[in-house]
Amino acid sequence: MIGANPETAKRIASQLRARSKAFTFPTGTEALCNQLLETVDSTTFPGALVPEQAADGEFLVVAIALPSDWRRLCPVLRAFAGPTLTSFDGLPSTDLVVADLLAAVAEAGQCVTAAIKVPTDPGDREMALRALVRVRDTFARAPSPTRAAPEPTSWLLARFQDHLNVGRRDAAAAVLHRLRDELRLDALNLRSLEVQLLSTFNEWAGIVNLPGFANLTRARRTPATTSLLLEALYQAHLASPFEAGDQAGVESIYAQQVRVLAAPMLKAPLPASLRAGGWRLATLEVLSSPAREDLRTGAAARSNVLGWLAPRLAAVSSPEKSPVPRLDSTDEARERLIAGEARESVDVMSATLAALARLDDTQRAELARAEPFRSALRALEQEAGSTSVPTSWPMWLTRISDASFTNALALARMGAEEWPIGGDATDPVEVASLFDALNKAQSDSLAAERTAQALPYIVAALQRDPLFPNSAMTQIYSSLLTLLALGSGRGTSVYDSSLVLIEALLSIGTDAAQYREIAADVDELAGEGFGLRMVYWTLELIEAFMRSPAPDTAAREKLVHSVLARLTPLRGRLSCLQQAAVRSLSKEFGWTFDVPPAQQDLDGDGLAERLRGKSIAIYSLVEGASRQAKVALQAISGDIDVQCSADQGGTSQLRALAINSDLFVVAWAAAKHAATDFIRTHRSDRPLVYAEGKGVSSLLRAVEDYFTAQPSGRSGPD
Structure with missing residues (x-):
């Protein structure tokens, strides 16, 4: 590719192809010449090989490359088509290159050129051209020289959870796509991740319509996946008639369509994360099969979410309880192993290990002699990695300083679904225990690194707290943020989930001293020199501070000025939308951010060209952020049509925007579920993206990520 910008290379390639039509290339070389012209805009080729006619009509091939690319191209070119086949000796030369060719490629920047003569004999000429091809x-x-080093699957899974925590749907989908393409996980685990992705954005019908959904209901699952599958069945089939009070219709649909799929998953103990729809399905199963005392007890305890099913459940008479025979230790271990084969649960794993620990060597050997217990034991040993596993976050934090605890991240992923933090009855003793464990982790480098890597799972567990952000958990949020700030000095990657902690602390409210500590931690997290990928993350942080009360305005201004100072060296490399966001912030604090106007940066990143003529709809309840995003987008090009909406539910205006816009952006953290569902329903297959935060930076980032990811020449639906 000529130059460093793909859009520029494509324009040059188009000009050179049109120019080559005026030449008369030697007979039989047209196909080879066309293949060489493909190098002009090929992102894998360092420079270009351009078939050319000299002023005297002599046939040449001109090698053109930036100086940095020439160092890669020259030795390979000489090895394949050096003096044995052509005139190329590794030295640049421009004597035979015509001026209009140099003018055509001038847009790519200062390049090194070399005119390569090929033999006049037809056979030798074809051999030389084939060598160049x-x-x-x-x-x-060749492998990409800029390809990132391979990452462990556990890191990719943590990043997937990180994106879901902040609502970055497209980024999470990209990680899922990578896991699938690189064959990191089996089909069942990939499908479970897809269920998690769709459920985060309440796309319940999408879950039910997944290929192989029926197989998921019978396969080994985590408790969280079971909960999501049951909720999807309820929302897709029963939610509407249930809310309408159509009791006969609900029971009929359950019996004819839902029960065959739900029954295999309705087994005690039901997941602690079960939602209202799941409890209603459990109640319907009890009404269909009154002998299910195991389900009736759990459902009765959730009568507050059962609606009109609650009195129906209370009317079901309990069957006579027959005495349950006491199992000996071997039979108990067998039952635990079978349960572990059906449920992928850290708590089930812990109970199984405890049951096995009560066996003597003879009993254990007897158990391991027969299938399926032998295979189950082998799988348990591989999954657990030791004779015990943690069953709470304090226990997990206590063990992470142990170098042999190699499955720490995998267990944290499972614990995020099973180990609750906070809640209506937040126990101060438990909070203190967790706080002490976090503080202890900060004093050990391995423990601190593992905690930072597990941050997405810890934040996911915190977000499941019904009271989140929970004022009783303030010291936990603060301790995690401090640990991350210290970890950033060790080179630990900064997750987007840190935004969740910062916004939680700011929304709860702090005194001046705590506010200064948060600002200092954020300043440390940003680092002395961050790259372009962190620009939007940093701007969203600043917006969070600007939206929240400031007990110490001097600390806030110091943080903002520090961030702006670090952004200044990057100003020439920012995208046009990043420039717009930074200019807006800098003006507010009296800075003159010396960046060329966005209109002059059209060719710098190609984004403005892709945006031109598009219609973009933005849905956010933070109307100020929507308006600022609209101004920033229209400053790039006057023909970008941006419409904003903050309707609480479905309206004719929202429907028109959903149907007609080229792109619809929903502020995931500042949107009503009813409106989002309405948009999704009327949007059909047209592009819909989610912004992770509430501010203008998140909205602009969502727009930029979408249009940047589109193939050149196609920036939206046909």
Whole structure:
């Protein structure tokens, strides 16, 4: 590719192809010449090989590359098509290159050129051209020099959870796509992640319509996946008639369509994370099968979410309880192993390990002699990694300083679904225990690193607290943030989930001293020199501070000025939307951010060209952020149509926007579920993206991520 910008290379390639039509290339070389022209805009080729006619009509091939690319191209070119086949000796030369060719490629920047003469004999000429084509093919097959180092699957799964915590749907989908393409997980685990992704955005019908959904209801699952599958069945089939009070219709649909799928998952103990829809399905199962005393007891305890099913359940008479025979230790271990084969649960794993620990060597050997227990034991040993597993976050934090605790991240992922933090009856003793464990982790480098890596799972567990952000958990949020700030000095990656902690602390409210500590932690998290990928994250942080009360305005201004000072060296490399966001912030604090106007940056990143003529709809309850995003987008190009909405539910205006816009952006953290469902219903297959935060930076980031990801020449639906 000529130059560093793909859009520029494509324009040059178009000009050179049109220009080549005026040439008369030697007979039989047209196909080879066209293949060489493909190098002009090939992202895998360092520079370009351009078939050319000299002023005297002589046939040439001109090698053109930026100085940095020339160092890669020259040795390979000489190895494949050096003096044995052509005139190329590794030295640049411009004597035979015509001026209009140099003018055509001038847009790419200062380049090194070399005119390569090929033999006049037809056979030798074809051999030389084929050698040059092999140069192109060699670079196409070569591994990318900028390819990132392979990442462990556990890190990718943590990043997937991180994106879900803040509502970055497209980013989470990209991680899922990578896990699938690189064959990191089996089909069942990939499908479970897809269920988690769709449920985060309440796309219940999408879950029920997944290929192989019926198989998911019978396969080994985590308790959280069971809860989501049951909720999806309820929302897709029963929610509407249930809310309408159609009791006969609900029971009929359950019996004819839902029960065959729900029954395999309705087994005691039901998941603690079961939602209202799941408890209603459990109640319907009790009404269909009154002998299910195991379900009736649990459902009766959740009568507050059962609606009109509650009195129906209370009227079901309990069957006579027959005495339950006491199991000996071997039979108990067998039952635990079978339960572990059906449920992927850290608590089930812990109970199974405890049952096995009560066996003597003879009993254990006897158990391991027969299938399926032998295979179950082998799988348990591999999954648990030791003779015991933690069953709470304080226990997990206590063990992470142990180097042999190699499955710490995998257990944290399971614990995020099963280990509750906070709630209506937050126990101060439990909070103190968790706080002490976090503080202890800060004093050990391995423990601190593992805690930082597990942050997305810890934040996911915190967000499941019905009272989140919970004022009783303030010291936990603060301790995690401090640990992350210290970890950033060790090179630990900064997760988007840190935004959740910061916004939680700011929304709860702090005194001046605590506020200064938060600002200092955020300043440390941002680092001395952050890259372009952190620009939007940093701007969203600043917006969170600007939206919240400031007990110490001097601390807030110090933080903002510090961030702006670090952004200044990057100003020439920011995208046009990043420039707009930074300019808006800098003006508010009296800075003159010396960045060329966005209109002059059209060719810098190609984003403005993709946005031109598009219609974009924005839905957010934070209307100020929507208006600022509209101004920033229209400053790039006057023909961008941006419409904003903050309707609480479905309206004719919202419906028109959903149907007609090229792109619809929903502020995930500042949207009503009813309106989001309405938009999704009328949006059909047209592009819909979610902004992770509440501010203008998140909205602009969502727009930029979408249009940047579109193939060149296609920035929206046809």
